[in-house]
Amino acid sequence: MAAPVHNLDAANRVLGAVDRLWRDRRERWAPLPPDCQPQSAEEAYAMQVLMRERLVEVRGPVIGWKIGLASPTMQTLLRADSPIVGAIFEATIYQSPARVRARDFVRLGIECHLAFRMSRTLPPQGAPYGREVVQRAIGVCAPVIELIEDRGANDVTRVGALQLIAENVWNGGLILGPMIAGWDRLNLPRLRGRLRFQGVWTADGFGRDVMGHPLDALTWLANELPRRGAHLRAGDWVATGAIIPTKIIGAGQDAQFHLDRLAEVSITVL
DSSP, rough: OOOOOOOOHHHHHHHHHHHHHHHHTTSSSOOOOOGGGGOHHHHHHHHHHHHHHHHHHHSSEEEEEEEESSSHHHHHHHTOOSOOEEEEGGGGGESSSSEEEEEGGSEEEEEEEHHHHEOOBBOOOOSOHHHHHHTTTTTEEEEEEEEOOOOOOOHHHHHHOOOOOOOOGEEEEEOOOOOOTTGGGSSSGGGGGEEEEEEEEEEEEEEGGTSSSHHHHHHHHHGGGGGOOOOOOOOOEEOOSSSSSEEETTTEEEEEETTTTTTTEEEOOO
C-alpha cells in the first residue's frame, strides 16, 4: 500500500507520473515533466507502489527488494539523505549462469551485490529491529548480479534520487549465484568482490562498501520497509547494495562476479 498523499496537487502529480512512467518504460529515459516531478520521498514511493502494482501484472509477484544508494558517495551524488528501496519480481529471477537478451532492455547494466534470503518474516513492530534479530531471520546468503534498466540515462545526477525511487530504482531482475556455506562465520565487511568483464578484471569492492556492513544494510531495510507500506517476508531476497559501480553490458558480452574464492555468478547477453 502506498503512503497517503495529503492534497489534490500531490495526488495529481503521483497519478500523472505513474501514467507517464508506464507509457515510457520501453523508451529512452527522460526527466518527468515539472508537473509530475515528485516533491518528497513520500510522493516518490507512492509513485513506485502504483508502478509496482502494474508491473506485477507482467513480472509476477514481488519476491524481494534491492537497496540503492547504499554508499555515502552515491547519496551525495544524487542528493539523497539515505539509501533507497526498489522491488524485485518473481519472473525476473534467474539462476547463474544466466543468459539474457539485450533486446528485452532499453539499455542493460549490471551491479554486483551480496544478497540474503529471509527464512522468517519480520512484521512491523513498535521498536526498531536490531542486527542480531535480523541475522537470525536469514536463511541463505549468495552473490548476485542485479540487472539494471536505466533506459540510457547517461547522467545519473540529472535523474535524482526521487525520480529513481519512482522508477523502482531501475531494477530489471536478479541473477542468483550459489549459496555460501557457513556465511554467518565469515567476516562479511572484508569479503572482496571482483568483476570480470569480457575476460578482463575491471573492478572490485568489499562488503564494507554498503553501509559499513551488509547486515547493517539489511537491518536498515527491515526498519525502512514498514514506513513504505511493506515488510520483509520469509522467502524474500534482499540485494544489500552494489559493491562495484554499475557496468553497461550489451549483446555478445559476458561478465562474472567473484566473491572471494567462495562463489561466482555469471551473465551472458545475447
